Amino acid sequence: MAGFPEGAPCWADAMFTDLEGAKAFYGDVLGWTFGESASEYGNYTQAYSGGKAVAAIVPPMPGQQAQSAWCLYLASPDAAATAQRIGANGGELVMGPMQVGDFGTMVIARDPGGVVFGVWQAGAHQGFEKQGEPGAYSWAEVVTREPAKADAFFPAVFPYGVRKMDTEQVDYRMFRVGDLPVLGRMAAEGDFLPPGVPSYVSVYFAVDDTDAAIERLRARGGTVHFGPMDSPFGRFAAVGDQQGAAFGIIDLGRTEGEQPPTVEV
Template structure:
Protein backbone atom coordinates (compact mmCIF):
# COMPACT_ATOMS: atom_id res chain seq x y z
CA UNK A 1 0.00 0.00 0.00
CA UNK A 2 1.11 3.60 -0.55
CA UNK A 3 2.73 5.42 2.33
CA UNK A 4 0.57 7.86 4.27
CA UNK A 5 1.65 11.46 3.60
CA UNK A 6 3.12 13.40 6.50
CA UNK A 7 0.39 14.64 8.80
CA UNK A 8 -2.25 12.17 7.62
CA UNK A 9 -3.85 9.95 10.24
CA UNK A 10 -2.31 6.52 9.78
CA UNK A 11 -3.35 4.59 12.89
CA UNK A 12 -5.66 4.57 15.92
CA UNK A 13 -5.70 2.63 19.15
CA UNK A 14 -7.72 2.59 22.35
CA UNK A 15 -6.27 2.41 25.86
CA UNK A 16 -8.75 0.53 28.04
CA UNK A 17 -9.08 -0.74 31.59
CA UNK A 18 -10.43 -4.10 30.42
CA UNK A 19 -9.01 -5.45 27.16
CA UNK A 20 -11.36 -8.43 26.94
CA UNK A 21 -14.41 -6.20 27.46
CA UNK A 22 -13.10 -3.92 24.71
CA UNK A 23 -12.80 -6.86 22.33
CA UNK A 24 -16.38 -7.89 23.05
CA UNK A 25 -17.69 -4.34 22.54
CA UNK A 26 -15.88 -3.47 19.31
CA UNK A 27 -16.20 -6.99 17.95
CA UNK A 28 -19.95 -6.77 18.45
CA UNK A 29 -20.24 -3.22 17.13
CA UNK A 30 -17.84 -3.18 14.17
CA UNK A 31 -17.35 -6.87 13.45
CA UNK A 32 -13.67 -6.79 14.37
CA UNK A 33 -11.62 -9.88 15.05
CA UNK A 34 -8.43 -9.75 17.07
CA UNK A 35 -4.91 -11.09 17.07
CA UNK A 36 -2.99 -12.33 20.06
CA UNK A 37 -1.59 -9.58 22.26
CA UNK A 38 2.17 -9.64 22.68
CA UNK A 39 3.46 -9.52 26.24
CA UNK A 40 6.60 -7.58 25.24
CA UNK A 41 4.34 -4.81 23.92
CA UNK A 42 1.99 -4.75 26.92
CA UNK A 43 -0.63 -7.05 25.33
CA UNK A 44 -1.12 -4.58 22.48
CA UNK A 45 -3.77 -6.30 20.36
CA UNK A 46 -4.36 -5.79 16.63
CA UNK A 47 -7.93 -5.46 15.41
CA UNK A 48 -8.86 -6.76 11.97
CA UNK A 49 -11.79 -5.58 9.89
CA UNK A 50 -12.90 -6.28 6.31
CA UNK A 51 -10.90 -9.09 4.66
CA UNK A 52 -8.81 -9.48 7.80
CA UNK A 53 -6.94 -6.20 7.27
CA UNK A 54 -5.47 -4.02 10.04
CA UNK A 55 -7.97 -1.36 11.15
CA UNK A 56 -6.96 -0.40 14.72
CA UNK A 57 -5.66 -1.81 17.99
CA UNK A 58 -6.75 -2.16 21.61
CA UNK A 59 -4.43 -2.21 24.61
CA UNK A 60 -4.80 -2.45 28.39
CA UNK A 61 -3.75 0.70 30.20
CA UNK A 62 -0.37 0.22 31.93
CA UNK A 63 -1.47 2.70 34.59
CA UNK A 64 -5.07 2.92 35.76
CA UNK A 65 -4.73 6.69 36.16
CA UNK A 66 -4.34 7.09 32.40
CA UNK A 67 -7.44 8.26 30.51
CA UNK A 68 -9.61 5.71 28.74
CA UNK A 69 -9.35 7.10 25.23
CA UNK A 70 -8.96 6.57 21.51
CA UNK A 71 -5.59 7.83 20.24
CA UNK A 72 -4.91 9.05 16.70
CA UNK A 73 -1.44 8.79 15.11
CA UNK A 74 -0.31 11.16 12.37
CA UNK A 75 2.24 9.92 9.86
CA UNK A 76 5.82 11.16 9.71
CA UNK A 77 8.63 10.27 7.33
CA UNK A 78 11.21 11.64 9.83
CA UNK A 79 9.88 11.41 13.36
CA UNK A 80 12.88 13.01 15.07
CA UNK A 81 12.60 16.07 12.86
CA UNK A 82 8.87 16.11 13.59
CA UNK A 83 9.61 15.99 17.33
CA UNK A 84 11.83 19.05 16.98
CA UNK A 85 9.14 20.97 15.12
CA UNK A 86 6.56 20.04 17.78
CA UNK A 87 8.76 21.70 20.42
CA UNK A 88 9.57 24.70 18.23
CA UNK A 89 5.91 25.31 17.32
CA UNK A 90 4.56 25.44 20.87
CA UNK A 91 3.60 21.81 21.37
CA UNK A 92 4.66 19.47 24.14
CA UNK A 93 6.34 16.08 23.84
CA UNK A 94 4.66 13.67 26.23
CA UNK A 95 6.80 10.74 25.10
CA UNK A 96 10.00 11.12 23.09
CA UNK A 97 10.42 9.04 19.91
CA UNK A 98 10.79 5.35 20.77
CA UNK A 99 11.27 2.37 18.48
CA UNK A 100 8.63 -0.36 18.72
CA UNK A 101 10.76 -3.27 17.57
CA UNK A 102 10.90 -3.30 13.78
CA UNK A 103 7.24 -2.16 13.56
CA UNK A 104 8.10 1.54 13.55
CA UNK A 105 8.83 4.51 15.79
CA UNK A 106 6.27 6.47 17.79
CA UNK A 107 5.93 9.52 19.98
CA UNK A 108 3.08 11.12 21.90
CA UNK A 109 2.53 14.87 21.97
CA UNK A 110 0.05 17.63 22.78
CA UNK A 111 -0.69 20.57 20.53
CA UNK A 112 -0.71 24.15 21.93
CA UNK A 113 -4.39 23.79 22.84
CA UNK A 114 -3.78 20.56 24.79
CA UNK A 115 -5.13 17.97 22.33
CA UNK A 116 -3.07 14.77 22.62
CA UNK A 117 -2.04 12.85 19.50
CA UNK A 118 0.55 10.32 18.43
CA UNK A 119 3.04 10.35 15.59
CA UNK A 120 4.06 7.17 13.76
CA UNK A 121 6.99 6.58 11.43
CA UNK A 122 6.31 3.17 9.92
CA UNK A 123 8.60 0.21 9.76
CA UNK A 124 7.00 -3.15 9.06
CA UNK A 125 3.68 -1.86 10.43
CA UNK A 126 2.40 0.55 7.77
CA UNK A 127 -0.77 1.57 9.60
CA UNK A 128 -4.33 1.25 8.33
CA UNK A 129 -4.62 -1.37 5.61
CA UNK A 130 -8.18 -0.33 4.73
CA UNK A 131 -10.19 2.84 5.41
CA UNK A 132 -13.56 4.31 4.54
CA UNK A 133 -15.57 1.08 4.45
CA UNK A 134 -17.82 -0.32 7.20
CA UNK A 135 -15.75 -1.54 10.12
CA UNK A 136 -12.75 0.70 9.41
CA UNK A 137 -11.40 4.16 10.18
CA UNK A 138 -12.80 6.95 8.01
CA UNK A 139 -12.05 10.38 9.55
CA UNK A 140 -10.76 12.37 12.53
CA UNK A 141 -11.01 15.94 13.72
CA UNK A 142 -9.47 17.89 16.55
CA UNK A 143 -11.85 19.77 18.87
CA UNK A 144 -10.15 22.85 20.32
CA UNK A 145 -10.70 26.35 21.63
CA UNK A 146 -7.17 27.53 20.74
CA UNK A 147 -7.56 27.80 16.97
CA UNK A 148 -5.18 30.76 16.65
CA UNK A 149 -2.40 28.57 18.04
CA UNK A 150 -3.35 25.10 16.81
CA UNK A 151 -4.04 25.94 13.14
CA UNK A 152 -0.48 27.14 12.41
CA UNK A 153 0.92 24.36 14.63
CA UNK A 154 -0.24 21.54 12.34
CA UNK A 155 0.81 23.47 9.26
CA UNK A 156 4.31 24.07 10.64
CA UNK A 157 4.89 20.63 12.16
CA UNK A 158 3.65 18.53 9.23
CA UNK A 159 3.87 20.96 6.29
CA UNK A 160 0.11 20.79 5.79
CA UNK A 161 -2.03 23.22 3.86
CA UNK A 162 -5.36 24.29 5.32
CA UNK A 163 -8.53 26.19 4.59
CA UNK A 164 -11.71 27.16 6.40
CA UNK A 165 -14.91 25.44 5.36
CA UNK A 166 -17.55 28.06 4.61
CA UNK A 167 -20.30 27.36 7.11
CA UNK A 168 -22.10 30.05 9.10
CA UNK A 169 -23.02 27.59 11.85
CA UNK A 170 -19.54 26.33 12.81
CA UNK A 171 -15.87 27.31 12.65
CA UNK A 172 -14.35 24.34 10.83
CA UNK A 173 -11.02 23.99 9.03
CA UNK A 174 -9.56 21.17 6.97
CA UNK A 175 -5.93 20.18 6.55
CA UNK A 176 -4.49 18.74 3.34
CA UNK A 177 -1.10 17.23 2.47
CA UNK A 178 1.75 19.44 1.33
CA UNK A 179 1.23 20.78 -2.23
CA UNK A 180 -2.34 19.40 -2.44
CA UNK A 181 -5.20 21.66 -3.46
CA UNK A 182 -7.20 22.77 -0.42
CA UNK A 183 -10.63 21.16 -0.63
CA UNK A 184 -12.74 18.48 1.07
CA UNK A 185 -11.59 15.84 -1.43
CA UNK A 186 -7.97 16.16 -0.29
CA UNK A 187 -8.59 16.63 3.43
CA UNK A 188 -6.71 14.35 5.84
CA UNK A 189 -8.35 15.64 9.02
CA UNK A 190 -10.41 18.53 10.32
CA UNK A 191 -10.43 21.09 13.12
CA UNK A 192 -13.60 22.07 14.97
CA UNK A 193 -13.67 25.13 17.22
CA UNK A 194 -15.47 24.45 20.49
CA UNK A 195 -17.67 27.34 21.54
CA UNK A 196 -20.84 27.86 23.54
CA UNK A 197 -22.55 24.61 24.39
CA UNK A 198 -19.33 22.77 25.21
CA UNK A 199 -18.59 22.40 28.94
CA UNK A 200 -15.62 24.46 30.12
CA UNK A 201 -14.09 21.35 31.67
CA UNK A 202 -14.08 19.46 28.35
CA UNK A 203 -10.44 19.41 27.19
CA UNK A 204 -9.23 19.70 23.60
CA UNK A 205 -9.22 16.28 21.97
CA UNK A 206 -9.24 14.26 18.76
CA UNK A 207 -12.43 12.45 17.75
CA UNK A 208 -12.02 9.25 15.72
CA UNK A 209 -14.74 8.24 13.24
CA UNK A 210 -15.36 4.65 12.14
CA UNK A 211 -17.54 3.81 9.14
CA UNK A 212 -20.75 1.80 9.50
CA UNK A 213 -23.37 0.67 7.00
CA UNK A 214 -26.36 1.93 9.04
CA UNK A 215 -25.95 4.66 11.68
CA UNK A 216 -29.33 4.02 13.34
CA UNK A 217 -28.69 0.31 13.72
CA UNK A 218 -25.19 1.09 15.01
CA UNK A 219 -26.66 3.42 17.65
CA UNK A 220 -28.94 0.62 18.83
CA UNK A 221 -25.95 -1.74 18.98
CA UNK A 222 -23.91 0.73 21.04
CA UNK A 223 -26.70 0.83 23.63
CA UNK A 224 -27.21 -2.94 23.58
CA UNK A 225 -23.50 -3.51 24.26
CA UNK A 226 -23.49 -1.18 27.25
CA UNK A 227 -22.17 1.96 25.58
CA UNK A 228 -23.85 5.33 25.31
CA UNK A 229 -24.90 7.51 22.37
CA UNK A 230 -24.10 11.12 23.30
CA UNK A 231 -25.34 12.79 20.10
CA UNK A 232 -27.30 11.70 17.06
CA UNK A 233 -27.70 10.01 14.71
CA UNK A 234 -27.67 13.22 12.67
CA UNK A 235 -27.80 13.75 8.91
CA UNK A 236 -25.02 15.71 7.23
CA UNK A 237 -23.63 16.23 3.72
CA UNK A 238 -20.82 13.82 4.61
CA UNK A 239 -22.99 11.05 6.06
CA UNK A 240 -25.37 10.17 8.87
CA UNK A 241 -23.31 10.12 12.07
CA UNK A 242 -23.40 9.81 15.84
CA UNK A 243 -21.08 10.42 18.76
CA UNK A 244 -20.80 7.69 21.36
CA UNK A 245 -18.76 6.19 24.16
CA UNK A 246 -18.03 2.53 24.75
CA UNK A 247 -18.86 0.61 27.93
CA UNK A 248 -15.59 1.82 29.50
CA UNK A 249 -15.99 5.49 28.63
CA UNK A 250 -13.80 5.88 25.53
CA UNK A 251 -15.37 8.37 23.11
CA UNK A 252 -15.60 7.81 19.35
CA UNK A 253 -17.86 8.55 16.40
CA UNK A 254 -19.63 6.41 13.83
CA UNK A 255 -20.71 7.52 10.36
CA UNK A 256 -22.54 6.02 7.42
CA UNK A 257 -20.78 7.83 4.55
CA UNK A 258 -23.29 6.53 2.02
CA UNK A 259 -26.30 8.28 3.53
CA UNK A 260 -25.86 12.01 2.90
CA UNK A 261 -28.22 14.97 3.14
CA UNK A 262 -27.48 18.40 1.65
CA UNK A 263 -24.63 19.74 -0.43
CA UNK A 264 -21.07 19.41 0.79
CA UNK A 265 -19.59 22.81 1.73
CA UNK A 266 -16.72 24.14 -0.33
Protein backbone atom coordinates in the same frame (compact mmCIF):
# COMPACT_ATOMS: atom_id res chain seq x y z
CA MET B 1 1.75 -1.33 0.65
CA ALA B 2 2.36 2.29 -0.28
CA GLY B 3 3.25 4.57 2.60
CA PHE B 4 1.05 7.36 3.93
CA PRO B 5 1.85 10.98 2.99
CA GLU B 6 3.34 13.10 5.75
CA GLY B 7 0.61 14.42 8.05
CA ALA B 8 -2.04 11.93 6.94
CA PRO B 9 -3.76 9.83 9.62
CA CYS B 10 -2.21 6.38 9.46
CA TRP B 11 -3.23 4.53 12.66
CA ALA B 12 -5.42 4.66 15.78
CA ASP B 13 -5.25 2.85 19.09
CA ALA B 14 -6.81 3.08 22.53
CA MET B 15 -5.96 2.05 26.08
CA PHE B 16 -8.52 0.07 28.09
CA THR B 17 -8.43 -1.27 31.62
CA ASP B 18 -10.86 -4.01 30.58
CA LEU B 19 -9.35 -5.35 27.37
CA GLU B 20 -11.82 -8.23 27.05
CA GLY B 21 -14.72 -5.80 27.56
CA ALA B 22 -13.33 -3.60 24.77
CA LYS B 23 -13.08 -6.61 22.47
CA ALA B 24 -16.70 -7.54 23.14
CA PHE B 25 -17.89 -3.96 22.65
CA TYR B 26 -16.07 -3.17 19.41
CA GLY B 27 -16.58 -6.68 18.09
CA ASP B 28 -20.32 -6.18 18.40
CA VAL B 29 -20.57 -2.49 17.42
CA LEU B 30 -18.01 -2.39 14.58
CA GLY B 31 -17.67 -6.07 13.71
CA TRP B 32 -13.99 -6.24 14.67
CA THR B 33 -12.02 -9.38 15.30
CA PHE B 34 -8.77 -9.40 17.25
CA GLY B 35 -5.34 -10.91 16.87
CA GLU B 36 -3.13 -12.38 19.54
CA SER B 37 -1.90 -9.96 22.21
CA ALA B 38 1.79 -9.11 21.85
CA SER B 39 3.06 -9.67 25.40
CA GLU B 40 6.49 -8.20 24.56
CA TYR B 41 4.72 -4.92 23.67
CA GLY B 42 2.42 -4.62 26.69
CA ASN B 43 -0.29 -6.92 25.29
CA TYR B 44 -0.85 -4.62 22.31
CA THR B 45 -3.68 -6.23 20.36
CA GLN B 46 -4.58 -5.44 16.75
CA ALA B 47 -8.17 -5.19 15.57
CA TYR B 48 -9.26 -6.40 12.14
CA SER B 49 -12.19 -5.74 9.84
CA GLY B 50 -12.58 -8.28 7.07
CA GLY B 51 -9.08 -9.53 7.82
CA LYS B 52 -7.52 -6.06 7.41
CA ALA B 53 -5.80 -4.26 10.31
CA VAL B 54 -7.85 -1.19 11.28
CA ALA B 55 -6.86 -0.25 14.87
CA ALA B 56 -5.42 -1.62 18.10
CA ILE B 57 -6.23 -1.79 21.80
CA VAL B 58 -3.87 -2.11 24.74
CA PRO B 59 -4.16 -2.30 28.55
CA PRO B 60 -2.53 0.43 30.67
CA MET B 61 0.99 -0.16 31.87
CA PRO B 62 1.24 -1.54 35.42
CA GLY B 63 0.47 1.18 37.96
CA GLN B 64 -0.81 3.58 35.30
CA GLN B 65 -4.23 5.17 35.72
CA ALA B 66 -5.64 6.82 32.61
CA GLN B 67 -9.02 7.58 31.09
CA SER B 68 -9.71 5.37 28.09
CA ALA B 69 -9.33 7.40 24.91
CA TRP B 70 -8.61 6.93 21.22
CA CYS B 71 -5.31 8.27 19.90
CA LEU B 72 -4.84 9.17 16.23
CA TYR B 73 -1.36 8.85 14.68
CA LEU B 74 -0.18 11.14 11.88
CA ALA B 75 2.40 9.82 9.43
CA SER B 76 5.96 11.14 9.45
CA PRO B 77 9.02 10.16 7.40
CA ASP B 78 11.22 11.29 10.33
CA ALA B 79 9.67 11.16 13.81
CA ALA B 80 12.66 12.89 15.43
CA ALA B 81 12.37 15.86 13.05
CA THR B 82 8.62 16.05 13.62
CA ALA B 83 9.22 15.96 17.39
CA GLN B 84 11.58 18.90 17.06
CA ARG B 85 8.95 20.93 15.19
CA ILE B 86 6.35 20.02 17.82
CA GLY B 87 8.55 21.48 20.56
CA ALA B 88 9.58 24.50 18.51
CA ASN B 89 5.94 25.45 17.89
CA GLY B 90 4.71 25.31 21.46
CA GLY B 91 3.68 21.66 21.64
CA GLU B 92 4.59 19.18 24.35
CA LEU B 93 6.27 15.81 23.89
CA VAL B 94 4.53 13.29 26.13
CA MET B 95 6.46 10.24 24.93
CA GLY B 96 9.22 9.53 22.44
CA PRO B 97 10.48 9.47 19.84
CA MET B 98 10.53 5.77 20.76
CA GLN B 99 11.53 2.86 18.57
CA VAL B 100 8.95 0.03 18.68
CA GLY B 101 10.90 -3.02 17.55
CA ASP B 102 11.05 -3.13 13.77
CA PHE B 103 7.46 -1.86 13.53
CA GLY B 104 8.34 1.85 13.51
CA THR B 105 8.96 4.90 15.69
CA MET B 106 6.27 6.63 17.72
CA VAL B 107 5.74 9.98 19.39
CA ILE B 108 2.86 11.04 21.65
CA ALA B 109 2.39 14.81 21.88
CA ARG B 110 0.02 17.62 22.83
CA ASP B 111 -0.67 20.72 20.79
CA PRO B 112 -0.56 24.12 22.61
CA GLY B 113 -4.29 23.79 23.33
CA GLY B 114 -3.93 20.39 25.02
CA VAL B 115 -4.99 18.12 22.14
CA VAL B 116 -3.22 14.74 22.39
CA PHE B 117 -2.16 13.04 19.15
CA GLY B 118 0.43 10.57 17.93
CA VAL B 119 3.12 10.56 15.26
CA TRP B 120 4.15 7.36 13.48
CA GLN B 121 7.24 6.75 11.37
CA ALA B 122 6.51 3.45 9.69
CA GLY B 123 8.79 0.48 9.69
CA ALA B 124 7.29 -2.97 9.23
CA HIS B 125 3.91 -1.60 10.37
CA GLN B 126 2.62 0.89 7.81
CA GLY B 127 -0.78 1.55 9.45
CA PHE B 128 -4.39 1.18 8.33
CA GLU B 129 -4.87 -1.64 5.85
CA LYS B 130 -8.22 -0.22 4.81
CA GLN B 131 -10.11 3.04 5.28
CA GLY B 132 -13.47 4.52 4.42
CA GLU B 133 -15.34 1.21 4.60
CA PRO B 134 -17.64 -0.16 7.32
CA GLY B 135 -15.54 -1.20 10.31
CA ALA B 136 -12.59 1.00 9.35
CA TYR B 137 -11.28 4.49 10.05
CA SER B 138 -12.97 7.17 7.93
CA TRP B 139 -12.17 10.67 9.28
CA ALA B 140 -10.88 12.60 12.28
CA GLU B 141 -11.11 16.14 13.55
CA VAL B 142 -9.38 18.20 16.21
CA VAL B 143 -12.14 19.40 18.56
CA THR B 144 -10.60 22.30 20.45
CA ARG B 145 -11.49 25.18 22.71
CA GLU B 146 -8.44 27.02 21.36
CA PRO B 147 -8.78 26.88 17.57
CA ALA B 148 -6.29 29.67 16.89
CA LYS B 149 -3.54 27.64 18.57
CA ALA B 150 -4.40 24.54 16.53
CA ASP B 151 -4.55 26.60 13.33
CA ALA B 152 -1.02 27.89 13.90
CA PHE B 153 0.46 24.65 15.26
CA PHE B 154 -0.56 21.85 12.92
CA PRO B 155 0.42 23.52 9.61
CA ALA B 156 3.78 24.45 11.19
CA VAL B 157 4.47 20.83 12.16
CA PHE B 158 3.03 19.09 9.08
CA PRO B 159 2.95 20.20 5.42
CA TYR B 160 -0.70 21.22 5.53
CA GLY B 161 -2.62 23.57 3.33
CA VAL B 162 -5.75 24.92 5.04
CA ARG B 163 -9.27 25.55 3.79
CA LYS B 164 -12.12 26.97 5.85
CA MET B 165 -15.78 26.07 5.49
CA ASP B 166 -17.51 29.15 4.09
CA THR B 167 -20.41 29.11 6.54
CA GLU B 168 -21.38 31.07 9.63
CA GLN B 169 -22.90 28.02 11.33
CA VAL B 170 -19.64 26.45 12.51
CA ASP B 171 -15.97 27.39 12.72
CA TYR B 172 -14.50 24.45 10.82
CA ARG B 173 -11.26 24.09 8.89
CA MET B 174 -9.74 21.24 6.90
CA PHE B 175 -6.04 20.50 6.87
CA ARG B 176 -4.98 19.17 3.48
CA VAL B 177 -1.99 17.36 2.00
CA GLY B 178 -1.96 18.56 -1.57
CA ASP B 179 -5.56 18.29 -2.74
CA LEU B 180 -6.44 15.62 -0.15
CA PRO B 181 -8.31 16.66 3.01
CA VAL B 182 -6.77 14.64 5.85
CA LEU B 183 -7.89 16.22 9.14
CA GLY B 184 -10.66 18.53 10.34
CA ARG B 185 -10.53 21.25 12.99
CA MET B 186 -13.74 22.05 14.87
CA ALA B 187 -13.90 25.01 17.24
CA ALA B 188 -15.59 23.87 20.46
CA GLU B 189 -17.58 27.02 21.14
CA GLY B 190 -20.06 27.64 23.94
CA ASP B 191 -21.13 24.40 25.62
CA PHE B 192 -20.02 22.17 22.72
CA LEU B 193 -17.73 20.33 25.14
CA PRO B 194 -19.00 19.63 28.66
CA PRO B 195 -17.06 21.31 31.49
CA GLY B 196 -13.93 19.38 32.37
CA VAL B 197 -13.75 17.54 29.05
CA PRO B 198 -10.42 18.41 27.40
CA SER B 199 -9.94 19.28 23.76
CA TYR B 200 -9.28 16.09 21.80
CA VAL B 201 -9.10 14.37 18.42
CA SER B 202 -12.40 12.75 17.47
CA VAL B 203 -11.78 9.55 15.47
CA TYR B 204 -14.61 8.36 13.21
CA PHE B 205 -15.18 4.77 12.17
CA ALA B 206 -17.48 3.94 9.26
CA VAL B 207 -20.56 1.78 9.72
CA ASP B 208 -23.12 0.50 7.25
CA ASP B 209 -26.09 1.81 9.29
CA THR B 210 -25.60 4.46 11.97
CA ASP B 211 -28.92 3.83 13.72
CA ALA B 212 -28.38 0.08 13.90
CA ALA B 213 -24.85 0.65 15.22
CA ILE B 214 -26.27 2.94 17.93
CA GLU B 215 -28.68 0.21 19.00
CA ARG B 216 -25.80 -2.24 19.38
CA LEU B 217 -23.72 0.38 21.16
CA ARG B 218 -26.43 1.15 23.72
CA ALA B 219 -27.03 -2.55 24.32
CA ARG B 220 -23.33 -2.87 25.20
CA GLY B 221 -23.42 0.05 27.66
CA GLY B 222 -22.21 2.78 25.30
CA THR B 223 -23.41 6.39 25.25
CA VAL B 224 -24.61 8.71 22.48
CA HIS B 225 -23.25 12.23 23.03
CA PHE B 226 -24.63 13.82 19.85
CA GLY B 227 -26.81 12.71 16.96
CA PRO B 228 -27.49 10.74 14.92
CA MET B 229 -27.58 13.53 12.36
CA ASP B 230 -27.71 13.60 8.57
CA SER B 231 -25.10 15.67 6.75
CA PRO B 232 -23.61 16.07 3.27
CA PHE B 233 -20.76 13.81 4.43
CA GLY B 234 -22.91 11.00 5.87
CA ARG B 235 -25.21 10.15 8.78
CA PHE B 236 -23.07 10.42 11.91
CA ALA B 237 -23.12 10.41 15.70
CA ALA B 238 -20.63 11.24 18.44
CA VAL B 239 -20.58 8.36 20.90
CA GLY B 240 -18.65 6.76 23.75
CA ASP B 241 -17.91 3.17 24.64
CA GLN B 242 -18.70 1.51 27.97
CA GLN B 243 -15.27 2.51 29.34
CA GLY B 244 -15.67 6.18 28.45
CA ALA B 245 -13.59 6.43 25.25
CA ALA B 246 -15.20 8.89 22.84
CA PHE B 247 -15.32 8.27 19.09
CA GLY B 248 -17.57 8.86 16.12
CA ILE B 249 -19.52 6.60 13.78
CA ILE B 250 -20.64 7.54 10.29
CA ASP B 251 -22.59 5.93 7.45
CA LEU B 252 -20.75 7.40 4.46
CA GLY B 253 -23.37 6.12 2.04
CA ARG B 254 -26.26 8.09 3.53
CA THR B 255 -25.72 11.74 2.66
CA GLU B 256 -28.13 14.65 2.72
CA GLY B 257 -27.68 18.14 1.27
CA GLU B 258 -24.74 19.68 -0.55
CA GLN B 259 -21.31 20.09 0.93
CA PRO B 260 -20.64 23.69 1.96
CA PRO B 261 -18.05 25.59 -0.08
CA THR B 262 -14.57 26.10 1.31
CA VAL B 263 -12.10 28.96 0.94
CA GLU B 264 -8.33 28.85 1.25
CA VAL B 265 -6.86 30.58 4.30
